[in-house]
Amino acid sequence: xxxxxxxxxxxxxxxxxxxxxxxxxxxxxxxxxxxxxxxxxxxxxxxxxxxxxxxxxxxxxxxxxxxxxxxxxxxxxxxxxxxxxxxxxxxxxxxxxxxxxxxxxxxxxxxxxxxxxxxxxxxxxxxxxxxxxxxxxxxxxxxxxxxxxxxxxxxxxxxxxxxxxxxxxxxxxxxxxxxxxxxxxxxxxxxxxxxxxxxxxxxxxxxxxxxxxxxxxxxxxxxxxxxxxxxxxxxxxxxxxxxxxxxxxxxxxxxxxxxxxxxxxxxxxxxxxxxxxxxxxxxxxxxxxxxxxxxxxxxxxxxxxxxxxxxxxxxxxxxxxxxxxxxxxxxxxxxxxxxxxxxxxxxxxxxxxxxxxxxxxxxxxxxxxx
Amino acid sequence: xxxxxxxxxxxxxxxxxxxxxxxxxxxxxxxxxxxxxxxxxxxxxxxxxxxxxxxxxxxxxxxxxxxxxxxxxxxxxxxxxxxxxxxxxxxxxxxxxxxxxxxxxxxxxxxxxxxxxxxxxxxxxxxxxxxxxxxxxxxxxxxxxxxxxxxxxxxxxxxxxxxxxxxxxxxxxxxxxxxxxxxxxxxxxxxxxxxxxxxxxxxxxxxxxxxxxxxxxxxxxxxxxxxxxxxxxxxxxxxxxxxxxxxxxxxxxxxxxxxxxxxxxxxxxxxxxxxxxxxxxxxxxxxxxxxxxxxxxxxxxxxxxxxxxxxxxxxxxxxxxxxxxxxxxxxxxxxxxxxxxxxxxxxxxxxxxxxxxxxxxxxxxxxxxxxxxxxxxxxxxxxxxxxxxxxxxxxxxxxxxxxxxxxxxxxxxxxxxxxxxxxxxxxxxxxxxxxxxxxxxxxxxxxxxxxxxxxxxxxxxxxxxxxxxxxxxxxxxxxxxxxxxxxxxxxxxxxxxxxxxxxxxxxxxxxxxx
Numbered sequence: 082x083x084x085x086x087x088x089x090x091x092x093x094x095x096x097x098x099x100x101x102x103x104x105x106x107x108x109x110x111x112x113x114x115x116x117x118x119x120x121x122x123x124x125x126x127x128x129x130x131x132x133x134x135x136x137x138x139x140x141x142x143x144x145x146x147x148x149x150x151x152x153x154x155x156x157x158x159x160x161x162x163x164x165x166x167x168x169x170x171x172x173x174x175x176x177x178x179x180x181x182x183x184x185x186x187x188x189x190x191x192x193x194x195x196x197x198x199x200x201x202x203x204x205x206x207x208x209x210x211x212x213x214x215x216x217x218x219x220x221x222x223x224x225x226x227x228x229x230x231x232x233x234x235x236x237x238x239x240x241x242x243x244x245x246x247x248x249x250x251x252x253x254x255x256x257x258x259x260x261x262x263x264x265x266x267x268x269x270x271x272x273x274x275x276x277x278x279x280x281x282x283x284x285x286x287x288x289x290x291x292x293x294x295x296x297x298x299x300x301x302x303x304x305x306x307x308x309x310x311x312x313x314x315x316x317x318x319x320x321x322x323x324x325x326x327x328x329x330x331x332x333x334x335x336x337x338x339x340x341x342x343x344x345x346x347x348x349x350x351x352x353x354x355x356x357x358x359x360x361x362x363x364x365x366x367x368x369x370x371x372x373x374x375x376x377x378x379x380x381x382x383x384x385x386x387x388x389x390x391x392x393x394x395x396x397x398x399x400x401x402x403x404x405x406x407x408x409x410x411x412x413x414x415x416x417x418x419x420x421x422x423x424x425x426x427x428x429x430x431x432x433x434x435x436x437x438x439x440x441x442x443x444x445x446x447x448x449x450x451x
Numbered sequence: 452x453x454x455x456x457x458x459x460x461x462x463x464x465x466x467x468x469x470x471x472x473x474x475x476x477x478x479x480x481x482x483x484x485x486x487x488x489x490x491x492x493x494x495x496x497x498x499x500x501x502x503x504x505x506x507x508x509x510x511x512x513x514x515x516x517x518x519x520x521x522x523x524x525x526x527x528x529x530x531x532x533x534x535x536x537x538x539x540x541x542x543x544x545x546x547x548x549x550x551x552x553x554x555x556x557x558x559x560x561x562x563x564x565x566x567x568x569x570x571x572x573x574x575x576x577x578x579x580x581x582x583x584x585x586x587x588x589x590x591x592x593x594x595x596x597x598x599x600x601x602x603x604x605x606x607x608x609x610x611x612x613x614x615x616x617x618x619x620x621x622x623x624x625x626x627x628x629x630x631x632x633x634x635x636x637x638x639x640x641x642x643x644x645x646x647x648x649x650x651x652x653x654x655x656x657x658x659x660x661x662x663x664x665x666x667x668x669x670x671x672x673x674x675x676x677x678x679x680x681x682x683x684x685x686x687x688x689x690x691x692x693x694x695x696x697x698x699x700x701x702x703x704x705x706x707x708x709x710x711x712x713x714x715x716x717x718x719x720x721x722x723x724x725x726x727x728x729x730x731x732x733x734x735x736x737x738x739x740x741x742x743x744x745x746x747x748x749x750x751x752x753x754x755x756x757x758x759x760x761x762x763x764x765x766x767x768x769x770x771x772x773x774x775x776x777x778x779x780x781x782x783x784x785x786x787x788x789x790x791x792x793x794x795x796x797x798x799x800x801x802x803x804x805x806x807x808x809x810x811x812x813x814x815x816x817x818x819x820x821x822x823x824x825x826x827x828x829x830x831x832x833x834x835x836x837x838x839x840x841x842x843x844x845x846x847x848x849x850x851x852x853x854x855x856x857x858x859x860x861x862x863x864x865x866x867x868x869x870x871x872x873x874x875x876x877x878x879x880x881x882x883x884x885x886x887x888x889x890x891x892x893x894x895x896x897x898x899x900x901x902x903x904x905x906x907x908x909x910x911x912x913x914x915x916x917x918x919x920x921x922x923x924x925x926x927x928x929x930x931x932x933x934x935x936x937x938x939x940x941x942x943x944x945x946x947x948x949x950x951x952x953x954x955x956x957x958x959x960x961x962x963x964x965x
Contacts, residue, residue, distance in 0.1 A: 113552050114547055152639070152640050152642070154573065154574070155544040155641055156546045157543050236544075236579075264575070403761075
């Protein structure tokens with residue numbers, strides 16, 4: 082896939098929903114925006130991370146705010162060009178490529194839409210390899226880069242350009258502005274020359290999302306047709322992911338505060354794991370998975386909840402009592418497995434008193450114990 | 452003097468009708484083929500069931516119709532009205548105009564009179580933009596004579612419906628067509644609510660024709676009954692209300708069958724397995740009502756935000772074709788041709804019904820046991836059992852064995868004992884459960900609104916009371932007797948990315964028919 086056409090969007094969006102690990106917002110609205118703008122302005126050229134030159138100026142574009150606002154007060158088309166104009170005004174540099182800040186959820190789609198309308202290429206990579214709730218949870222931060230010049234625009238044409246001193250300040254300022262803008266805005270941060278993007282971006286994540294989407298729509302990487310009940314296993318094989326658990330949601334606590342959907346789901350095992358109990362903790366994203374009280378997977382590794390029958394990803398907002406789901410864990414990118422990565426997005430940051438252990442290791446230990 | 456009610460369910464293959472007495476006991480039930488002109492099939496079924504019940508038609512006080520007519524109109528793009536769409540959301544929302552992502556043929560059927568105008572609210576209740584009344588009038592001018600109905604859709608109208616009300620009033624003044632307002636139809640999620648509102652507007656004529664035929668059929672037989680329509684949540688609405696909200700009839704079929712099963716069996720918590728000619732639909736009965744699906748529902752290729760019963764369908768029915776020495780079941784079926792093509796009926800096709808007859812689990816009057824190889828019979832019978840057991844297991848709310856109510860015309864193919872089932876109930880009149888469900892007399896009103904409240908107990912209570920009052924009023928409008936209306940659910944969900952003073956409140960009230 083060297084260009085992204087209208088026909089590619091649904092598969093990328095589906096894969097992005099899996100990588101969103103329950104958060105990141107429903108890519109549906111974003112996919113409609115991307116498809117429409119590709120239809121009007123033509124397919125989007127995709128650039129590999131390694132193809133970026135030092136002369137490039139790579140601009141991550143995304144939506145910030147409550148998913149529930151973004152599906153009701155949908156963005157103005159003008160925000161996409163306005164935010165690119167804003168970063169040019171704020172830095173004096175003209176964007177040469179757009180990039181997703183996070184491949185998980187709706188923010189996979191906004192950069193593709195922006196690239197289409199601006200006639201720019203989109204970078205096949207992102208700064209998370211998944212979705213995370215806070216602005217500093219990006220690979221740029223891990224490598225010691227700050228947010229740089231940030232731009233927030235809204236549907237009225239308001240433009241807020243700021244230079245926060247670090248990622249935490251960027252998050253704090255952006256959140257305050259976003260609330261005033263009505264709970265949602267379009268944002269650029271971590272805009273850097275091509276050499277920095279080459280150093281920091283997690284490569285090939287749009288391609289990855291498309292591959293995931295393809296498998297869940299019943300076609301593996303070789304183009305073979307997959308039955309409904311083969312899809313989740315095929316996905317795990319392709320991603321090196323681990324199918325942690327099949328279960329039925331027995332209990333659910335969920336509360337929304339400060340922009341986060343926090344809670345936990347308790348599952349009863351079905352099929353081969355009948356009799357086992359499973360617990361998922363989430364804060365927008367699925368962050369912690371335990372089986373019979375023992376750690377099974379924890380952030381920054383990816384925990385995705387899929388409909389057991391269809392393989393379709395389920396968001397934390399849509400998990401409900403009685404749902405039959407498969408829980409899979411995908412090893413996160415190695416950038417997150419460093420001390421800095423774990424400090425930024427590991428279990429302690431989210432208030433969980435557990436030590437991060439690679440999901441592969443947890444699975445191997447489990448196997449040994451059996 | 453005795454009073455009766457008639458329930459009618461118009462399905463794709465059959466039209467079922469029942470007569471219930473005052474105690475809601477079934478007096479008679481009949482099944483007739485659905486006709487191309489659904490009105491004839493309905494009239495035919497009414498005649499037959501009145502005759503079978505042996506009652507005086509003037510004693511029928513209520514007549515309820517459940518129909519897939521509106522669903523089929525959308526799926527087949529047939530008989531839909533032309534709709535003008537006025538979205539109040541500019542300068543926001545322009546990245547996705549109305550009808551974006553709709554199938555082309557449906558878009559053509561409905562027409563492309565789409566306007567995104569200034570207006571809408573923010574999540575915190577601030578005005579996104581003022582409405583521009585001149586622009587609304589100009590849009591009306593451009594649509595005059597070209598649309599049969601208008602949909603008015605405002606951003607965050609569930610928070611504040613005043614702009615929608617004002618614009619609807621202008622449209623009614625300018626154009627002599629009915630108007631659908633989105634805050635009356637759906638909840639948050641602009642596109643899903645807008646889609647539902649546009650479909651609702653497009654169906655106004657469709658349902659009106661059906662309703663006219665239904666009422667004419669009743670009156671021609673001297674039946675004075677008040678007509679009602681079934682809606683997707685298992686409750687009824689009065690004719691006038693149904694004509695305003697025809698889209699709410701979508702999905703009433705499975706709901707009626709689950710509600711009917713509950714009534715016929717007396718159970719309130721169970722799985723309902725509805726075996727028809729081609730498919731088996733399994734639904735979940737919780738507290739006497741169907742468990743609702745949590746997912747966005749697609750109708751004819753369009754995302755909507757309807758609450759539909761959570762139903763799992765598998766390709767197993769009385770007409771399911773059995774192949775490969777019994778190892779392959781369907782998924783195709785001889786459907787309504789079973790009485791001609793099934794082996795036991797002198798046809799040449801081995802069906803699930805033949806297997807049930809051959810194994811001795813079912814008997815049909817006047818039909819001999821077909822000659823089927825014993826091994827084939829056993830293999831297929833085991834296959835039917837496994838498929839049913841697996842489907843039931845997938846819908847069970849917990850690992851414990853559950854009671855199962857078996858309904859539908861194909862119910863005879865189910866074994867008497869199934870794993871994971873505590874009690875298999877085959878109620879009388881099980882073949883007409885959907886028509887019984889249609890005839891049951893509850894009506895509901897539902898509301899979902901965002902409130903800005905002080906973070907105090909009294910502030911929250913005031914908001915909840917307001918939502919409850921609104922739900923009760925909607926139930927009354929739908930035909931519930933005021934003295935019987937009860938608020939059955941109030942749900943409070945804090946809105947995300949806000950300062951914590953906003954709550955989304957969902958309230959639902961249900962009452963008996965007045």
